[in-house]
Amino acid sequence: MDSKKPLHQLLETINTPKFESLKKHFMQLVKPNLIRKGRVLVDIGQVNSTIYLIETGVIRSYYLKGSEDITSRLVAEGEIACVAESFFTQQESEEVMETLEDTMVYSITYEAYRQLCQENILIAQLIIQLLEQRLVNFSERVRLFKYLSVEQRVEYYISQPGSLFRRVPDHYIATYLGTTPATFSRCLKTVNMDKIQH
Incomplete structure (x- = not known):
């Protein structure tokens, strides 16, 4: 599958003859x-009526577990941001989506998204490709949680080119990786930072 980020892939495609x-x-x-x-883009109980293609900036999604918020997604430049379950079904969201930086986006309403899919087979095929890419990314995250220890998850995440380590607060990354801020901080001390390239 093409490794280009969704926004870059989309813009490149629509610029073809x-x-x-x-x-x-x-x-x-x-x-x-x-x-x-x-800025809160979607709140719990609201319907996610817009999908965002991020040009610059960072968007986080999270859900509440008691009084604690758990990060479910961190996305930045070139990625798609939405609460998928709410956007595609037009049901109330169980998550919050917010900007962590000033963020430049291209936004598409649900109605415009459906219109584009129905009017042009090429757009529909491209959207399917982008959704497939997201599914692959989700499967990779499941593998990460299933087979790696907390220490390995932390090292794996911060070594990735798309990592937001040092760009967003550590406690957001900690809950995203299924651990506590204290454990995340402890794991960082064991990571060989010389091997981490960004």
């Missing part, structure tokens, strides 16, 4: 928007 007639219409439906740090 076969998309020439669709590009103008597509750009009318996709709205550029600067969203300030700390």
